[in-house]
Amino acid sequence: MEKDFLQEFINQATKENEAKIARENRKKYFQDLGRKGGLKTKENKKMDKVISIRMTNAEYDILVQNQEKYPLKLSTYIRNVLLEKELKINEFQTDEVLLQYGMYFKKITNLLRNREWNVFENKKEILLRIENLIELIHQYLYSKTQKNE
Template identity: 85%
Template sequence: MEKDFLKEFIQQATQENEAIIAHEKRKKHFQELGRKGGLKTKENKKLDKVISIRMTNSEYKILIEKQKKYPLKLSTYIRNVLLEKELKINEFKTDEVLLQFGNHFKKITNLLRNREWNVFENKKEILVKIENLIELIQQYLYSKIQKNE
C-alpha cells in the first residue's frame, strides 16, 4: 500500500516538474523568436552626428520662413532638404486628399443603396463606377506603401 502511494506521489511530482520545465522551454522559445506576426519593427536610426553651421540673420530668416510651410522641426527640414527628401513631404497631403475622396465615395454609395434613391435609372452604373474608382484609389495608395517599404 505504501509502495503504491509512494510510486503515485513520485509519478505525480515528476509530471508536475516536467510540465513546469516544458512551460519554461516554451516561454524561452517564444522569447527567442520574438513577436510573431504584426507590423515590422521600424529601424531606429539614431542621429548621433552633429553639424553646426554659421549663417547671417537674413539667411536664417529665409530658412525659417521656408520651414514654416511644413510641419517639421528646423533640423528635420534642413536634413530633408540636404538629402533631397523635401518633395516627399507634400506627398502625404495628396494621400490624405485621396483617402478623404475614397471615404466620401463610400458614403455616396451607401446613400445610393437606400430605397429613397430608386429614382435614378442608371443607379447601378453609378455604383459600379464609384466602386471602380474606390478600388483604383486603394490600389494606388497600397502601391505607394509597397514602394516605400
C-alpha cells in the first residue's frame, strides 16, 4: 500500500513538474517573441564608403543652387543625381493638396445635406457634381499609386 501511495505521489509530482516546465517554456517563448517585435525591420544599407572630390567655387555654387530646389541634404542630392534616381519630391505635395480638396468637398456635401440648406433649388445637382469631383480625385490618386508599384 505504501508503495502504491509513494508511486502515485511520485507520478503526480512529476506531472506537476512537467506542467510547470511547460508553462515556463511557453512564457519564455512569448517573451522572446515579444522581444523580436512584430514586424520585420527593413534592411538598412550602410553607407560606409566615402568619396571626396574637388571642385571650383562656381561648380559648388551651381550644385548648391540646384540642391536648394529639393528638401534634401547635399550628399543625398549628389547621390540621387549620380545614380540617376528620379527626384520626385514636389510630386507628393500636389497629392496632399488634392487630398485636402477632397476632404473639403466632403465637408461641403455634409453641409449641403443639412436641412437648413433647402433653399437651393439645384441642391441635388450640386451634390452630384461634388461627388463626381471627389471620385475623380480618388481615381487620379489611386492610378498614380498603381503606376508607382
